[in-house]
Amino acid sequence: xKLTIEQIAQIEETLILNGLVYQDVKLELLDHIASEIEEKxxxxxxxxxxxxxxxxxxxKSSLVISSSSAWLGVFFQAPRVVxxxxxxxxxxxxxxxxxxxxxFGFVLxxxxxxxxxxxxxNILSLGMRGACLLxxxxxxxxxxxxxxxxxxxxxxxxxxxxxxxxxxxxxxFNMISNPLKIFDINNSFWHNCINCFLxxxxxxxxxxxxxxxxxxxxxxxxxxxx
Amino acid sequence: MKNSQLYKGSLNTIIMKLLEENxxxxxxxxxxxxxxxTQGELNITEGALYPALHKLEAEGLLDVEIEKVDNRMRxxxxxxxxxxxxTVNRLTxxxxxxxxxxxxxxxxxxxxx
Numbered sequence: 001x002k003l004t005i006e007q008i009a010q011i012e013e014t015l016i017l018n019g020l021v022y023q024d025v026k027l028e029l030l031d032h033i034a035s036e037i038e039e040k041x042x043x044x045x046x047x048x049x050x051x052x053x054x055x056x057x058x059x060k061s062s063l064v065i066s067s068s069s070a071w072l073g074v075f076f077q078a079p080r081v082v083x084x085x086x087x088x089x090x091x092x093x094x095x096x097x098x099x100x101x102x103x104f105g106f107v108l109x110x111x112x113x114x115x116x117x118x119x120x121x122n123i124l125s126l127g128m129r130g131a132c133l134l135x136x137x138x139x140x141x142x143x144x145x146x147x148x149x150x151x152x153x154x155x156x157x158x159x160x161x162x163x164x165x166x167x168x169x170x171x172x173f174n175m176i177s178n179p180l181k182i183f184d185i186n187n188s189f190w191h192n193c194i195n196c197f198l199x200x201x202x203x204x205x206x207x208x209x210x211x212x213x214x215x216x217x218x219x220x221x222x223x224x225x226x
Numbered sequence: 227m228k229n230s231q232l233y234k235g236s237l238n239t240i241i242m243k244l245l246e247e248n249x250x251x252x253x254x255x256x257x258x259x260x261x262x263x264t265q266g267e268l269n270i271t272e273g274a275l276y277p278a279l280h281k282l283e284a285e286g287l288l289d290v291e292i293e294k295v296d297n298r299m300r301x302x303x304x305x306x307x308x309x310x311x312x313t314v315n316r317l318t319x320x321x322x323x324x325x326x327x328x329x330x331x332x333x334x335x336x337x338x339x
Contacts, residue, residue, distance in 0.1 A: 008297050025276075027292070028253055028301040032272065035254040062273050085280040092284050222292045226299055 001041045003034050007048055011037075014056060018063040019079050022154045024219050029081065033059065076161055082154050089158075093208050100204040105197030112183050113192060121180060128179045128203075132170060135206045139166050142213035149216075151223060156216035163209050169202030233268065237278050239320050240270075242287070242305065242313040250291060250304040253279065279303055287312050 003011075011033050012026070020026045033055055040051045062081040067074065071090045072083065112121065143163050146156040174181065182195040233240075244259055245251055251259070256279075257270045282288045287309035291302040305313060 002296050005297050024301075027299040028276070031252060031295075031298055031300045032254045034296075034298055035252075059272060062276070081276055084277040085284075088277070088281040088284040222290070223299070226292050226294050 001038055003038055003048070007037075007052075008034055011052070015063075019065055020063065020082070021152050022078075022082060022157060023151050023223060024153045024155070025079075025082055025085065029059070029062075072158070073161070076158075078154075078157070085154055086158055089155075089212075093211075097201070097204045097208050100208075101197055101201040104200030104204060105193055105195075108196040108200065109183075109189060109193040112180070112196075113185075113189055116185065125178065125180045128199075129177075131203065132179065135166060135203070135210075136170065138210055139163050139206060139213075142210060146213060146216055149220065151220050153216045153219045155212045155219070159209060159212040159216060163206075163213070166202060166206040166209070169205070234274075236320055237270070237274060238282060239313075239316040241275075241278055241282065241303075242309065243317060245288070245303060245305045246310065246313045250302040252300050252302050256303075282309070 008030070012030055015026055015030060015033075020029065036055050037048065037051045040046070040055070041048060044051075063079045065077055066080045066083050067077045068083055068087050071087045071094075076083075076086075078086075108124070112124065143160060146160055149156065179199060182199055183192055184195075187195075240260065241256060244256055248259070253272075253275055257272075257275060260268050260270050279288065283290065283303070287306060288303045289306045289309075291304065293300050293302065
């Protein structure tokens with residue numbers, strides 16, 4: 001027995017009331033719940049209202065509002081199913097960001113230590129400032145677009161929650177005027193390597209934050225094609 | 227899920243195997259397929275299914291397609307290219323595990339002369 005548009009809307013409303021406003025998760029939970037209700041109504045010949053209540057009872061633990069201070073920060077709260085999804089994504093992202101920053105730091109320290117020419121130093125500094133400006137521009141535009149987007153996704157929410165940290169990093173490392181000031185020729189190679197890793201972290205972090213904005217736009221695009 | 231601790235570690239492989247056989251599937255379909263194959267012995271709960279699907283998606287092993295079906299949208303999961311390769315690896319691992327468990331639980335009698 002297929003559910004009516006009104007019955008589907010009732011399920012959706014309940015999900016939204018439980019904080020599930022993110023399309024990427026909401027649509028699959030809505031479809032799962034609707035499919036289960038349809039099958040129960042056909043097999044057991046009972047009313048929609050009765051099945052609806054018993055099915056939602058099963059989803060209580062997935063819809064309870066939770067958080068993960070370790071992976072998402074104390075202020076991030078959402079239904080458990082959303083939090084679990086973003087924890088999986090964040091764990092993978094953290095590993096990639098740290099490894100990329102380590103490689104970036106090592107390569108940068110190696111270049112600057114071995115080619116001690118002012119010209120090389122200036123080119124690297126200029127390149128980093130350019131990359132930094134591009135990241136600021138891409139992050140700002142993405143934040144504006146996601147903020148104004150009618151379609152909310154889990155990736156969009158996390159991007160808005162974390163993306164602004166790039167501006168804090170820029171301020172802290174003085175990236176716009178002289179990003180390589182942390183490099184000191186009198187320090188040991190490994191000391192400079194750590195400094196370059198710290199400098200590389202905001203870059204890799206922001207690039208991978210932008211992948212979340214990209215994931216958001218991918219979902220929006222898929223939804224618009226349906 | 228029945229005997230959840232025993233099945234937990236194999237859930238991702240079960241999902242990947244089903245997707246390998248069926249091409250693309252949606253969440254509810256996966257739970258029903260597992261129930262049908264195991265004749266109701268194994269019941270994947272919603273609380274276990276979606277975190278597993280989302281984890282596989284985050285790892286780049288699954289891709290999603292969205293279609294409109296019966297007044298609502300349906301999200302289909304399918305294996306990516308790397309997901310297909312990983313399925314082969316994980317199935318081999320699981321088969322080895324089952325064989326080793328079988329040897330431990332019911333060892334074949336030693337022949338003595």
